[in-house]
Amino acid sequence: xxxxxxxxxxxxxxxxxxxxxxxxxxxxxxxxxxxxxxxxxxxxxxxxxxxxxxxxxxxxxxxxxxxxxxxxxxxxxxxxxxxxxxxxxxxxxxxxxxxxxxxxxxxxxxxxxxxxxxxxxxxxxxxxxxxxxxxxxxxxxxxxxxxxxxxxxxxxxxxxxxxxxxxxxxxxxxxxxxxxxxxxxxxxxxxxxxxxxxxxxxxxxxxxxxxxxxxxxxxxxxx
Amino acid sequence: xxxxxxxxxxxxxxxxxxxxxxxxxxxxxxxxxxxxxxxxxxxxxxxxxxxxxxxxxxxxxxxxxxxxxxxxxxxxxxxxxxxxxxxxxxxxxxxxxxxxxxxxxxxxxxxxxxx
Numbered sequence: 358x359x360x361x362x363x364x365x366x367x368x369x370x371x372x373x374x375x376x377x378x379x380x381x382x383x384x385x386x387x388x389x390x391x392x393x394x395x396x397x398x399x400x401x402x403x404x405x406x407x408x409x410x411x412x413x414x415x416x417x418x419x420x421x422x423x424x425x426x427x428x429x430x431x432x433x434x435x436x437x438x439x440x441x442x443x444x445x446x447x448x449x450x451x452x453x454x455x456x457x458x459x460x461x462x463x464x465x466x467x468x469x470x471x472x473x474x475x476x477x478x479x480x481x482x483x484x485x486x487x488x489x490x491x492x493x494x495x496x497x498x499x500x501x502x503x504x505x506x507x508x509x510x511x512x513x514x515x516x517x518x519x520x521x522x523x524x525x526x527x528x529x530x531x532x533x534x535x536x537x538x539x540x541x542x543x544x545x546x547x548x549x550x551x552x553x554x555x556x557x558x559x560x561x562x563x564x565x566x567x568x569x570x571x572x573x574x575x576x577x578x579x580x
Numbered sequence: 581x582x583x584x585x586x587x588x589x590x591x592x593x594x595x596x597x598x599x600x601x602x603x604x605x606x607x608x609x610x611x612x613x614x615x616x617x618x619x620x621x622x623x624x625x626x627x628x629x630x631x632x633x634x635x636x637x638x639x640x641x642x643x644x645x646x647x648x649x650x651x652x653x654x655x656x657x658x659x660x661x662x663x664x665x666x667x668x669x670x671x672x673x674x675x676x677x678x679x680x681x682x683x684x685x686x687x688x689x690x691x692x693x694x695x
Contacts, residue, residue: 382634385660389612389631389634392657414631415629416629416631416632421635425635428635428638432642
């Protein structure tokens with residue numbers, strides 16, 4: 358004897374096993390399935406036939422999965438784009454801030470010599486260079502999404518701390534660098550290149566992973 | 581009477597986005613209703629594999645053409661409703677323009693065959 362609800366539950370299991378995710382899109386597909394069964398039964402089919410017709414109309418899990426994977430890839434690409442834009446804006450603001458401070462000799466830079474000024478600008482340049490290398494996706498390849506998220510969150514906090522530290526140093530003597538009597542060029546070399554590495558690392562992690570998987574996909578499709 | 585055969589899958593795929601946008605321009609709707617309306621308007625000649633509509637809808641949502649919300653049917657069943665966004669209206673206008681152009685070129689060529 359055919360029983361509709363256990364059959365739908367079994368179909369859900371098959372869809373899950375086939376890689377269709379919950380709640381979306383499986384809930385949406387189930388809602389569709391139920392509407393189709395209801396319509397077919399109203400038009401005179403028995404429950405078993407209506408169910409069989411409806412699951413055939415919906416399509417097989419493997420075929421649907423590959424289409425949904427394309428949507429997921431699009432989501433990742435959008436996230437990557439957003440992350441890189443944020444990193445580029447941060448890098449731009451930070452570079453502009455330090456360049457302006459050095460060129461106009463603002464705050465603690467008021468007494469720097471021309472050589473120290475050049476040294477500071479070179480540190481800014483190195484930061485931009487290091488960040489660019491990372492942002493172009495030449496950084497380490499980490500394929501685990503969770504590990505990448507963890508690195509981004511922890512490094513994001515680190516970048517935040519660096520900003521606070523810099524800000525305190527240049528405006529008010531509350532950072533621990535206040536013990537330095539005056540600027541000697543060193544602090545910028547200590548802080549800016551690592552900041553560049555972090556910017557590049559965070560912004561480039563996704564791109565490096567994406568490049569790696571794209572190459573793997575291409576090789577798989579050609580073999 | 582000239583009878584239109586089933587539409588080829590390439591054309592079905594290409595027409596999915598403009599059809600969905602045009603249907604949603606009349607008001608919000610959900611997957612099952614969209615499929616039924618397309619079937620009815622094409623007299624069953626335009627057949628989608630039902631499940632394949634959803635990746636298309638999700639992709640359009642990702643691109644910012646449409647938006648969605650969960651709601652309930654009159655019988656209390658969960659449904660995901662889709663509606664058009666501003667970018668979707670612009671995309672729809674572009675589609676209409678391009679499909680009209682293709683149609684007018686085809687119609688013109690067909691007319692010349694009978695001259």
